Amino acid sequence: MKEQISETSQDLESFEDQALPLASALLGAALSMTSNRAEAEDLVQETFLRAFRSWDSFEKGTNLKAWLFRILTNLYITSYRKRRREPTIVVPEDDSEFDLYQALGRPEDNSAEAVVMDSLVDEDVKSALTELPEDFRLTVLLADVEGFSYKEIAEIMNVPIGTVMSRLHRGRKALQKSLFELAQQRGFVSRDGAR
Amino acid sequence: MKRDCREVLEKLYLILDRELSEAEFNKLKTHLDDCPPCFERLRIEERFKEMVHTKCTPGTAPPDLVDKIRRRLREF
Numbered sequence: 660m661k662e663q664i665s666e667t668s669q670d671l672e673s674f675e676d677q678a679l680p681l682a683s684a685l686l687g688a689a690l691s692m693t694s695n696r697a698e699a700e701d702l703v704q705e706t707f708l709r710a711f712r713s714w715d716s717f718e719k720g721t722n723l724k725a726w727l728f729r730i731l732t733n734l735y736i737t738s739y740r741k742r743r744r745e746p747t748i749v750v751p752e753d754d755s756e757f758d759l760y761q762a763l764g765r766p767e768d769n770s771a772e773a774v775v776m777d778s779l780v781d782e783d784v785k786s787a788l789t790e791l792p793e794d795f796r797l798t799v800l801l802a803d804v805e806g807f808s809y810k811e812i813a814e815i816m817n818v819p820i821g822t823v824m825s826r827l828h829r830g831r832k833a834l835q836k837s838l839f840e841l842a843q844q845r846g847f848v849s850r851d852g853a854r
Numbered sequence: 855m856k857r858d859c860r861e862v863l864e865k866l867y868l869i870l871d872r873e874l875s876e877a878e879f880n881k882l883k884t885h886l887d888d889c890p891p892c893f894e895r896l897r898i899e900e901r902f903k904e905m906v907h908t909k910c911t912p913g914t915a916p917p918d919l920v921d922k923i924r925r926r927l928r929e930f
Contacts, residue, residue, distance in 0.1 A: 686915050760894065763898065772901055779909070785909065804911055824867070
């Protein structure tokens with residue numbers, strides 16, 4: 660009995676040491692999923708409880724971060740998704756997609772995209788990402804913010820790799836368009852390209 | 855547009871995200887080094903991706919959240 664207790668506490672310690680440093684990344688994703696601080700924090704807490712409950716089934720040496728993100732995503736889909744408000748950016752289904760390279764207008768001038776990108780503060784990019792429809796938002800977040808590979812994203816979101824690629828493509832284009840237009844509204848970009 | 859340009863354009867995100875095999879990448883790299891517009895497209899995508907990463911990476915989790923998780927794990 661004694662041995663059992665100490666084994667459990669060792670387990671808890673090793674779980675905490677490895678998993679808790681990932682709380683900030685999980686919270687960032689949860690915030691992007693729910694757009695609500697309290698709900699995001701609940702979601703992260705539940706994720707850690709669930710993860711610890713199945714800690715035995717985690718294959719040591721495999722990607723812990725991807726494993727935790729998969730639990731987070733499943734939990735979000737099953738328990739939280741319905742509560743979320745609708746996003747406002749529309750991702751076009753056809754090929755009339757945005758081309759940042761063309762939009763910048765003077766691609767030979769290295770400063771063109773610097774003017775646009777430097778004009779954006781953290782909150783601009785975060786809220787533009789939040790405005791993307793969910794599947795696109797999560798895919799872009801997992802790839803560009805968290806650095807997961809296509810295969811890992813496919814496993815986390817439980818979709819084929821082809822779906823990851825198409826969501827990433829369309830999601831990035833829509834994000835680029837929205838941020839480019841924001842810079843344009845603020846006068847950092849003229850109709851002919853960056854100033 | 856040259857055939858190689860079209861291939862780079864089609865695989866731009868695979869190059870950007872390092873999702874190609876070394877052989878596939880090297881083949882396209884030769885073209886990228888010789889074609890300023892393709893090189894420029896890739897560079898802009900790289901900058902954009904880097905910007906999203908930098909501006910959206912969350913700061914450290916609030917200590918009271920981490921404490922709450924620790925407490926709940928112990929109650930468990």
